[in-house]
Amino acid sequence: MIRVSHRYGRGRTKAKAAVDDWCKDVAPSDEQRKWYGHEPGRFAEFSRRYQRDLKDPQRTEALAHLRSLSQDRPVTLLTATKQLDISEAEVLAGVLRT
Secondary structure, eight states: OEEEEEOOOTTOOHHHHTOSOOOGGGSOOHHHHHHHTTOGGGHHHHHHHHHHHTTSHHHHHHHHHHHHHHHHSOEEEEESOSOGGGSHHHHHHHHHHO
């Protein structure tokens, strides 16, 4: 099971966030994140670009790691945005569910 949750605040440390695994390699690039800016009208394009970026070899390895975790236990993807339906975590959850 893969869930998306708003529990993480930008700048928060791994220890303070109390997470089991911190997979930074699956996060959108700073360039993509800044371009998107959580503007709803850009979500479809952001989603397309982010999914393309996830095919990079380094990101593919991290994605495979997350997929393997989700087979053994529930995985919650954390995001700083309160608009979960247009978040990078929602895009990532969709990729992991396929």
